[in-house]
Amino acid sequence: MYRKVFEQLNEWKNSDVRKPLIIHGARQIGKTYSMLEFGKAEYDNVAYFNFENNADLASIFEKDLKPERIIAELAILKSVSITPGRTLIIFDEIQACEKALTFLKYINEDANEYHLIAAGSLLGLALNRGSFSFPVGKVDVINMYPMTFEEFLLALNEEELKNIIAKAVNDVTPLSDAMHNKALDLYRTYLFVGGYPEAVVRYIQKRDFDHVRAVQGNISDAYIADMAKYSTPADTIKAIAAYNSLPSQLAKENSKFMYSVIGSNARAKDYESALGWLISAGVVIKCTKVAEGNMPLAIYEDMLSFKMYYSDVGLLSMKAGVPANNIIHNLQISDKMRGMLAENYVAQELYAKGITPYYWVSDNQAEVDFVIQMRDSVIPIEVKSSDNVRARSLGIYRNKYMPEYSIRVSTKNFGFENGIKSVPLYALFAL
Secondary structure, three states, X not given: OOOOHHHHHHHHHXXXXXXXXXXXXXXOOOHHHHHHHHHHHHOOEEEEEEOOOOHHHHHHHOOOOOHHHHHHHHHHHHOOOOOOOOEEEEEEOHHHXXXXXXXXHHHHHHOOOOEEEXXXXXXXXXXXXXXXXXXXXXXXXXXXXXXXXXXXXXXXXXXXXXXXXXXXXXXXXXXXXXXXXXXXXXXXXXXXXXOXXXXXXXXXXXXXXXXXXXXXXXXXXXXXXXXXXXXXXXXXXXXXXXXXXXXXXXXXXXXXXOHHHHOOOOOHHHHHHHHHHHHHOOOEEEEEXXXXXXXXXXXXXXXXXXXXXXXXXXXXXXXXXXXXXXXXXXXXXXXXXXXXXXXXXXXXXXXXXXXXXXXXXXXXXXXXXXXXXXXXXXXXXXXXXXXXXXXXXXXXXXXXXXXXXXXXXXXXXXXXXXXXXXXXXXXXXXX
């Protein structure tokens, strides 16, 4: 399957200032697949090393970190020829070997003619806990996420539809009813299937939603197993409780994360480490409130007020227990559930585009779902899960901060009126 990260990997390969590359991302989002496919397509051969399932591999880095010796031993271990610029070296699950991470510094300084990509599902967690010394300034970094809706369309061989949507965004012209309705149907399917590559493949192969749910359940179980493996017993219990509370958190009238939803005695100081685990592992997305809609948004963050979303919207639909037909055919599903799914979807798409989303609240009377900073503008985004687009909160925000324009994401077709750009939910990728 095509992944957008291939474009970033090609830019890295051809860069005049290329450094060893680290790909960050949660488990099961396609990091290994993307590295291997890129290597097969762009290099003569690939030397792949997984530090999690080969305990002896770490011993190569014990004596010293001289690139000449280590690369020679890696070549012997794998029975491959490692040639500068023609072989892609892949270090997978690098968090299992601290010295391999340090080794990237020496590759950059003494042997940068070698092309090396490293990935680690839990590397962010290890770094935050102080277990590793990150080679600051000595590596390039790419953040990778579950498959976006655009990648989902490409996996379903809907490239022409994708192109029509992208053109409509640029021209701000409505699609025909036939194209609009088809795109909405696929968007709703994506809300159920989500962006885990294995779930997408299973859907394409079987068209059986029970198979999709089984994949998502296995991935969710793997996350919980990671919590138990890499956290203290006390933090594991808290991380699991916080992780399982997200559907209830988002279902509240005020979707701000509240510790009391986890348990009556839950307190922020007790759950700080557990939430940090979930964020660092890429399992959840944190969206912080801003006190003002002015540039730069980061200085107006209220760090005590935030929302939490799953990093994959399919995970939310699974954890909420919503049947496939109810989502895809819009049957007997509450407005609240539709809104939760749409909001989680938008947060996921923004993060995948490299945009940090915030949200804004005014005196508990108005709330704008997302506020983002794009170049030299601050843009409010109101999310509606249907074609009912009345938005009192967006009007209050616009009167207060007078943004250049606003974005309303809903099931309505494209349009632009009174400074509000109407963008269908399926078209967010093309903004």
